[in-house]
Amino acid sequence: MTKPRALITGITGQDGLYLAELLLAKGYEVHGVIRGQNNPRRELVEQLVPQVHQHNGDLTDMSSLMRALTEAQPDEVYNLGAISFVAYSWENAALTSDVTGKGVLTMLEALRLHTGDDPGRVRFYQASSSEMFGKVQETPQRETTLLWPRSPYGVSKVFGHYMTINYRESYGMHASSGILFNHESPRRGEEFVTRKVTKAVAKIHLGLADELVLGNLDARRDWGFAGDYVEAMWLMLQQDEPDDYVIATGVSHSIHDLVDLAFAHIGIDDWSRFVRQDERFRRPAEVDTLVGDATKARERLGWEPKVDFPALVRMMVDADVEALKAGWK
Numbered sequence: 001m002t003k004p005r006a007l008i009t010g011i012t013g014q015d016g017l018y019l020a021e022l023l024l025a026k027g028y029e030v031h032g033v034i035r036g037q038n039n040p041r042r043e044l045v046e047q048l049v050p051q052v053h054q055h056n057g058d059l060t061d062m063s064s065l066m067r068a069l070t071e072a073q074p075d076e077v078y079n080l081g082a083i084s085f086v087a088y089s090w091e092n093a094a095l096t097s098d099v100t101g102k103g104v105l106t107m108l109e110a111l112r113l114h115t116g117d118d119p120g121r122v123r124f125y126q127a128s129s130s131e132m133f134g135k136v137q138e139t140p141q142r143e144t145t146l147l148w149p150r151s152p153y154g155v156s157k158v159f160g161h162y163m164t165i166n167y168r169e170s171y172g173m174h175a176s177s178g179i180l181f182n183h184e185s186p187r188r189g190e191e192f193v194t195r196k197v198t199k200a201v202a203k204i205h206l207g208l209a210d211e212l213v214l215g216n217l218d219a220r221r222d223w224g225f226a227g228d229y230v231e232a233m234w235l236m237l238q239q240d241e242p243d244d245y246v247i248a249t250g251v252s253h254s255i256h257d258l259v260d261l262a263f264a265h266i267g268i269d270d271w272s273r274f275v276r277q278d279e280r281f282r283r284p285a286e287v288d289t290l291v292g293d294a295t296k297a298r299e300r301l302g303w304e305p306k307v308d309f310p311a312l313v314r315m316m317v318d319a320d321v322e323a324l325k326a327g328w329k
Ligand code: NAP
Pocket: 009, 010, 011, 012, 013, 014, 015, 016, 035, 036, 039, 041, 057, 058, 059, 060, 079, 080, 081, 082, 083, 084, 085, 099, 127, 128, 129, 130, 179, 180, 181, 182, 183, 184, 189
């Protein structure tokens, strides 16, 4: 029997690596698009998922995507590539729009040309985001909640989200969009708040640092584990009909709660002497609070998160302590 084939953009990122592992375990032949002439994260892919077939490509370069599709001949395409750091998106709004927004159109158009007169033969997943809800118009947020993005990143994701819906409706593509709330792991980039906190706490625990500098401690997020969330991506593409799904835990916590849990795990209850706030880490427009309603995903996909927030924070602190002890970073 021939193996199903998947092509992943953003394979060097947190989700790309977990998704590649999941698909390989399910017996897929996995292909990944990697950008840049000497991308240091290429090694990570070689280390963690050496079976992945690598293709050079960039979301801003349609011919590179067409070439990757021709070489990989995928049954499923997962579009995870993006400039994904919200704070950075204000500093590089045009670049973020080109990659995170227009890059989705470029990928969809490459796929439409690739599939010719049978547009439904390759299934497509778009990595949409809870950042699209921004200044929330309803709580909890669900698939039908009005979108009100608050950053160039959020606006770009809205463009990609509606383009995905438009290609589904215009051309009959099997294109689904996962509106994923924040999901984290020991592989999370160090610029994001969870990993910034767990790495600093691990350093403080080992006597390698004595300060953690943060921005807004009052913002609230619905945080889940990335390993659980990539399963939902795969489930969406196994449905007969394409659709859009919110993926979330339904529980929200503040940055303050995150810091509490991380320090408690190393035995520190009063962390005030270690934590300083700095305006530098505040955003021009904040998304104050997010919490998702994943009822549709639970009912139609049978998806549920397995790791809760306290367990996730402990997992991340432990992984950072172990990595620091082993001298990895
Ligand atoms: P991530 O770790 O930041 O990974 C982003 C990936 O996109 C990296 O592989 C990066 O490659 C790639 N990329 C950047 N610019 C590119 C370009 N011009 N062409 C092709 N690829 C490019 O993000 P993540 O957390 O895994 O998230 C995966 C996707 O889900 C992203 O689209 C993100 O916006 C979205 N999302 C994430 C969350 C979350 O909480 N994690 C929630 C909702 C939605 P390099 O390694 O070369 O930079």
